[in-house]
Amino acid sequence: MALRHAVLAALLDGEYSGYQLTKIFDVGVANFWYAAPQQLYAELAKLEADGLVAGREVVQHGRPNKRVFTVTEAGIAELAAFAATPAKPLLIREDLAVKVHAVDVLDPEPVIAQLLERAEQAAAKLALFEKILLRLRGDLDEETFLREGERIGPYLSCLAGCRLERQMREWCLQTARTLGRRTAPTGAPTGRTSP
Amino acid sequence: MALRHAVLAALLDGEYSGYQLTKIFDVGVANFWYAAPQQLYAELAKLEADGLVAGREVVQHGRPNKRVFTVTEAGIAELAAFAATPAKPLLIREDLAVKVHAVDVLDPEPVIAQLLERAEQAAAKLALFEKILLRLRGDLDEETFLREGERIGPYLSCLAGCRLERQMREWCLQTARTLGRRTAPTGAPTGRTSP
DNA sequence: ATAGGCATGTAAGCAGTTACATGATTTA
DNA sequence: TAAATCATGTAACTGCTTACATGCCTAT
Secondary structure, three states, X not given: OOHHHHHXXXXXXXXXXXXHHHXXXXXXXXXXXXXXXXXXXHHHHHHHHOOOEEEXXXXXXXXXXXXXXXXXXXXXXXXXXXXXXXXXXXXXXXXXXXXXXXXXXXXXXXXXXXXHHHHHHHHHHHHHHHHHHXXXXXXXXXXXXXXXXXXXXXXXXXXXXXXXXXXXXXXXXXHHHHHHHHHOOOOOOOOOOOO | OOHHHHHXXXXXXXXXXXXXXXXXXXXXXXXXXXXXXXXXXXXXXXXXXXXXEEEEEEOOOOOOOEEEEEEOHHHHHHHHHHHHOOOOOOEEEOHHHHHHHOHHHOOHHXXXXXXXXXXXXXXXXXXXXXXXHHHHHOOOOHHHHHHHOOOOHHHHHHXXXXXXXXXXXXXXHHHHHHHHHHHOOOOOOOOOOOX
């Protein structure tokens, strides 16, 4: 049971409703945990029942009311216990890499198309993360902020997201180029050995 | 249902038994899919029942016999259909990043220790992957191999593993350093503001 | 009007994890 | 003689995904 810790960590950034959390978690690399909306509503209910978060009704005009949640002291204690526990290894599951692994016996065209699409998504996420970094560090430069800032956890985990997306983008582009060169020596003669 | 595709892709590299696959999959980033041993035995049974792989008994002396599996033509067709289907987004779940995200309200010591340990694991995996790359490309240099090699899929997916582990190592070290500087201004006076 | 965003859930089914079970052989 | 490696599973449980359900408000 580790989704609960990801939810608790996310709620340290502020009061959020279930719906707001779904937005944060379906960016996926929010805090390196993906979760479906239904999981979040269920988990929040459990966390509240266990006294790890406290809900508060927020009345809104013009849109449905919502319940926002805060981490309780018991919730902080739960996080502390979690942090002191040995970390589980990274869990990663990536369709696209499986397809690339098998590409030699397959039609490479759809794989190349997916690599290019993924590269664009990675670039978009990277841009988003860099905006978040800017917002978090305010008017300080990164080094000063990391030395003296009050709350650097979200910044540090966002830095990991940047690294990941940057590598993802580069790998996708490099791989697409490599595959493209092998399949389509189309257009002007290139002086390479003909088939 | 995507574990089956990861298993099929892994079996393109050669005939493997269930036990051998467990070794490949618990390296984790084998082809970007982690799976527990029990999953693999179950999945192989299903794949064989569906005619996507074929099993063959290998008699051994001095150790238990084993059954090794090969991908059938139907298996290749299944992989082809999978490759043509839009890829699901990357699934990533990382305890350690969650802990870092929450580090401001926690004792940073155990988190730093885990970051350093993870950095070492990443370095070890990186070294392993680089050996695999060498083995795959034989006596060719990378560029030539990627242009002219016969089977480049495993090489390309292993390159992704290298990128990932390299970033992981650097992020862990950078993050541990940052956290360490903030908590322990021990030793010689540094001129910084005292607590 | 219709699509999209806000807001919260239930229910069924499948996938993944943890614990248990067995047994032979090689290495320390 | 104990521990590690090879080799293959079963069973119970938990967690995750997919599909369904509802309803209001805003923008096009």
